[in-house]
């Protein structure tokens with residue numbers, strides 16, 4: 477079984493989803509359990525007939541973690557000032573929409589923001605479970621009832637790969653969000669972070685990711701950091717864009 481097998485169990489949402497859940501468990505090399513009470517590990521991948529989400533397996537069972545680009549929270553984020561900052565950090569300006577290599581895709585939230593601003597975004601995620609729910613979320617976004625969600629989704633792609641094994645193209649901007657330090661945020665964002673930490677396998681190897689990024693023939697690398705954290709090791713950032721809780725260190729080469 478895969479590394480994720482000890483932390484994640486596949487559970488069907490209802491009897492009508494049993495066959496699909498068994499298939500997904502086999503495909504991702506994960507344990508299968510018919511209900512959440514019998515699930516082991518820290519996270520369950522809940523499979524419904526046309527949906528999939530993550531659920532922490534803890535006594536208080538905080539709500540589901542989904543990749544839903546049409547959710548009210550994402551719609552709200554579309555209008556937020558932070559998006560502007562992320563767009564500026566990757567060099568999105570007027571009709572200039574960079575091609576972004578999102579090397580740490582996670583739940584695809586930043587990738588969606590960039591695609592919504594007009595960038596083509598190639599997402600890479602090394603956790604098979606996260607890559608799976610990202611692809612599911614993208615499939616739903618492509619047929620969303622909201623035209624703006626469909627348009628952004630059409631600019632996104634996802635691959636289950638370790639970014640450090642791939643060569644970025646010179647015209648791409650590399651985007652890194654490797655942070656796992658405790659972030660300020662709502663209960664919902666902390667719940668998302670706990671799921672990411674569980675599936676990622678803590679602690680992450682920032683150094684390896686940074687070494688890889690700086691060895692690529694790209695002219696811009698953007699790193700998301702908590703506002704007060706030290707920059708990742710490597711050359712000092714060319715400039716920094718600061719938001720309320722996070723900042724973007726921009727390396728122009």
Ligand SMILES: C[S@@+](CC[C@H](N)C(=O)[O-])C[C@H]1O[C@@H](n2cnc3c(N)ncnc32)[C@H](O)[C@@H]1O
Nearest residue numbers: 580581582583584585586601602638639653676
């Ligand atoms: C903090 S999360 C990113 C959150 C993301 N920016 C979002 O908006 O949802 C970091 C993610 O990077 C992934 N990751 C870390 N190192 C990676 C690598 N070398 N290749 C691909 N994915 C990686 C982890 O599995 C984790 O899901």
